[in-house]
């Protein structure tokens with residue numbers, strides 16, 4: 207007879223030699239597997255950097271397995287987005303040639319305009335013979351190109367995000383766009399859960415986080431932390447960023463230097479640092495865009511804005527060091543979330559034992575805001 211897991215006491219199973227079956231509601235997740243929840247396409251999702259799409263160029267990319275081409279007309283006017291498949295023989299339009307406002311397929315030269323209509327079939331002298339291609343609503347904001355992959359009728363009712371400090375001259379912004387082999391949800395969890403500083407001990411030294419509180423609402427989850435150093439030296443790059451910390455004081459007694467606020471406002475994520483006077487000194491905005499149909503590969507778009515100090519050139523001098531420092535930390539995160547994804551594949555599902563309420567709330571948010579993957 208199949209045993210009801212709820213009946214099994216932890217005491218009984220502790221020494222059973224099998225997997226622990228601690229079944230408290232704290233651990234046991236009922237309901238859908240988060241890694242089988244697709245990102246909701248009814249939002250504006252970044253898909254490319256604006257500056258990479260020069261006038262007269264076509265740029266091919268993907269959203270959740272669907273090929274998309276972004277086209278910048280020769281006069282440099284606003285970009286537009288089409289399905290990256292020619293209506294004739296389905297080869298990528300991104301291999302084609304931008305001619306004025308239209309894109310000509312590289313194969314037989316069919317031309318498509320920003321409405322996706324086929325305006326010319328060059329070897330037939332009849333208008334209206336070629337079929338058109340699908341279009342995506344497309345906008346530029348904060349140096350990113352966004353598309354609306356879902357229901358186009360909703361696009362005008364959903365705001366296009368503007369990463370908050372990217373146009374602020376008081377801040378210097380670094381852009382980054384690593385590809386990570388994992389489901390987007392692992393990325394949200396990794397940044398939200400600051401209890402993983404142990405992973406970064408080589409880069410950060412003995413730093414420990416203090417949870418300062420959380421908030422949640424229909425479309426967001428937020429967690430606040432402060433950090434204290436329990437030993438070791440503060441890394442130079444971190445010191446340049448946040449100033450010198452009070453070292454080696456017991457975490458409970460340490461006056462709070464900065465507050466780190468991590469927030470997922472579906473489907474985007476931010477990490478802001480405010481100094482002890484409450485001024486914003488760092489602002490990270492990130493979006494995680496699925497590449498393949500299985501959504502287990504993610505294109506990250508990140509904008510890291512750092513407040514310029516009084517001596518503005520200091521930040522310019524420190525910029526390369528900061529880049530190396532943040533990149534090393536990111537590589538540690540990338541490796542670990544890819545290992546999580548690999549374990550999910552090996553086990554055929556999610557076996558996470560999640561004990562931190564913030565992450566449990568985040569998982570609920572991602573599940574209820576996303577779309578169950580078709581089996």
Ligand code: FES
Nearest residue numbers: 292294295311314
């Ligand atoms: S395949 Fe595109 S024009 Fe023929």
Ligand SMILES: [Fe+2]
Nearest residue numbers: 396402406539
């Ligand atoms: Fe990390």
